[in-house]
Amino acid sequence: MTNSTAARSSYLMRAGLVRNVRSGEHLTTFVVSGVATVLVTRLILSLSGYPQIGGKGLHIAHVLPGGLLMLIAISLLLGYVGPVVRPAAATVGGIGFGLFIDEVGKFVTSDNNYFYKPTAAIVYVVFVLIILGFRFLTTRRPIDPREELANVIDHAVEGVAGGLSRRRRAEASELLRAVPLQVQGRQETRDLLAACPADEVELAAPVDAGWQALQRGFERLATHPKAPRMAVAVLALQVVGALLIAIVVGDGLNHLPVLGVTAGSLLSAMFTVRGALALRKGNRARAVRLFELAVLVSLLMTQVFQFAATQFAAAGGMLLDLVMLGLLRAERDRMRREVESTTKAKVLRLPPDPDQPPFPEDPSDPV
The missing domain is CATH 1.20.140 (Butyryl-CoA Dehydrogenase, subunit A; domain 3)
Structure with a gap:
């Protein structure tokens, strides 16, 4: 690892908080699921006349199944390793959060008013703040090559136990090609990825x-x-x-x-x-x-x-x-x-540097 790479090391990385390169997709899934749940819930309740589930003084608010779905999403993330489970957890968690935040009018009014007029604006602002806060945390500095390598290892963790399909192996190989050759652990990660057995059986990824x-x-x-x-x-x-x-x-x-x-x-x-x-x-x-x-x-x-x-x-x-x-x-x-392809083509036409490859790519990487 070069001195310049080491100089970019942040406290969060040293503390073990490594970013997921697909975090933006997962956040989008979460937000889209949440917003869609709020809109669909309001539509269904409006068409059905706002029925109450329960009776004899009881009312089962939809914030309760929302909390249960968020619990399921957290359990999936805590119980399984690898990238496969995250899209499903983001979807289930987004639906649960949508059911939860839809009842915010009851939480901020003294008379538990579900029809509190500013509810729509509050729900919208909450989702906007989630997006802005997440983007601040994930984009305040560029993705470090070691973080990209860690994401490749994340794929390999899944592959060591259950094998990798061609699609999953291609995703991991594409991430690995973006990691410079001089990053410590790259060769070992490439070998680990190559050692993962082939297995085309994988969970559906709608x-x-x-x-x-x-x-x-x-x-x-x-x-x-x-x-x-x-x-x-x-x-x-x-x-x-x-x-x-x-x-x-x-x-x-x-x-x-x-x-x-x-x-x-x-x-x-x-x-x-x-x-x-x-x-x-x-x-x-x-x-x-x-x-x-x-x-x-x-x-x-x-x-x-x-x-x-x-x-x-x-x-x-x-x-x-x-x-x-x-x-x-x-x-x-x-x-x-x-622009990147044009720049890459210009770099590859330069005379080779004996100390540094013209483009950080290992032709022996698995594809």
């Missing part, structure tokens, strides 16, 4: 398959020739739509949440216009970044006040924001891969 299909769909849409113009049109329509919905449903312009929606919409509109101008000048990377800022302002500001003004009627705007953010992130990742 969550992983769903995210991969969604990512492929986002990439296809983001590379469509009309995607930039459609992005500008959708962002502009969303600004106008948010204002109209807030004014009509939210008691007019004298209502504080409506003023918040107005301010957020105007800020999003400013970023959208600047992005459109950058797109006309041929600066696609800057345009994508400005469009992302427009969507983030909508998610973190406009939608907060929208939920306060219109309650759960704002769910459509939130869903549209998430779709737009997914498309823009897919396009940004595609452009980043193009």
